[in-house]
Amino acid sequence: MIAGWHTAAMADHDRTAPTPDFGFKPTLSGELVLLRPVTVDDLPALMPMFDDAEVTRLTGSHGGVDEARLRAWYDTRGDQDDRLDLAVVEQATGNVVGEAVLNDWDAGNESCGFRIAFVPGTFGRGLGTEAVRLIVGYGFEKLGLHRISLEVYAFNPRARRVYEKVGFVAEGVLRDALLWDGERVDATVMSILAPDWSRHRGRPGGPTEPPGRRTS
Numbered sequence: 672m673i674a675g676w677h678t679a680a681m682a683d684h685d686r687t688a689p690t691p692d693f694g695f696k697p698t699l700s701g702e703l704v705l706l707r708p709v710t711v712d713d714l715p716a717l718m719p720m721f722d723d724a725e726v727t728r729l730t731g732s733h734g735g736v737d738e739a740r741l742r743a744w745y746d747t748r749g750d751q752d753d754r755l756d757l758a759v760v761e762q763a764t765g766n767v768v769g770e771a772v773l774n775d776w777d778a779g780n781e782s783c784g785f786r787i788a789f790v791p792g793t794f795g796r797g798l799g800t801e802a803v804r805l806i807v808g809y810g811f812e813k814l815g816l817h818r819i820s821l822e823v824y825a826f827n828p829r830a831r832r833v834y835e836k837v838g839f840v841a842e843g844v845l846r847d848a849l850l851w852d853g854e855r856v857d858a859t860v861m862s863i864l865a866p867d868w869s870r871h872r873g874r875p876g877g878p879t880e881p882p883g884r885r886t887s
């Protein structure tokens with residue numbers, strides 16, 4: 672778990688904002704998933720994510736996939752000193768089920784973007800919620816970020832539910848942000864701030880977190 676270092680890290684954060692060390696690639700272990708640096712060897716396991724029509728739609732990924740470019744991409748994730756690309760591994764099976772990424776680091780404003788996607792067939796088992804908690808917790812407690820933000824499309828209530836469960840708050844709507852199959856789709860901007868995280872550590876509903884009400 673990410674417990675163990677969070678108290679010291681938050682104390683550091685409270686004193687001064689450290690420069691995030693994105694060059695160090697951590698392994699974050701939870702009950703259901705383990706997050707570790709993604710490598711090119713993970714590409715075969717991740718490939719269904721790029722080939723699947725539903726995942727492509729939910730992530731608003733236009734354009735086809737070029738395997739050579741993907742290989743070059745995953746081959747260089749470990750060298751990046753301004754972002755963190757982690758593979759999500761299911762603890763029960765050892766299978767790589769997806770990836771979780773802190774990107775678009777804005778040093779001056781101590782903020783980052785976030786994205787996550789899993790391969791088809793792995794949804795709805797709680798893996799995503801735990802993965803988001805682990806990497807967002809690392810972003811605040813270890814990297815010293817102040818703000819982590821994302822965009823989620825209106826046709827993706829499952830992802831929105833996961834983000835809300837971890838404490839992301841809707842800030843506004845980007846109208847008609849996506850054009851998909853002739854339909855224009857709104858995107859909601861959501862963020863979570865370091866003070867939010869200090870307060871609830873990814874469980875805004877409380878430690879036992881009763882099953883939430885679905886938004887649709």
Ligand SMILES: CC(C)(COP(=O)(O)OP(=O)(O)OC[C@H]1O[C@@H](n2cnc3c(N)ncnc32)[C@H](O)[C@@H]1OP(=O)(O)O)[C@@H](O)C(=O)NCCC(=O)NCCS
Pocket residue numbers: 726729730769787788789790793794795796797798799800801822823824827828829830832833836882883884885886887
């Ligand atoms: C988004 C994603 C990472 C979430 O991971 P996951 O493992 O499926 O999510 P979890 O099982 O942890 O949680 C799903 C939650 O959504 C809820 N949910 C599922 N379908 C829902 C719907 N139609 N409306 C509202 N909530 C829904 C589940 O009930 C659960 O909430 P609960 O624990 O309160 O019951 C994963 O589904 C995914 O990769 N999807 C495809 C790509 C994608 O959408 N990426 C995000 C782009 S912004």
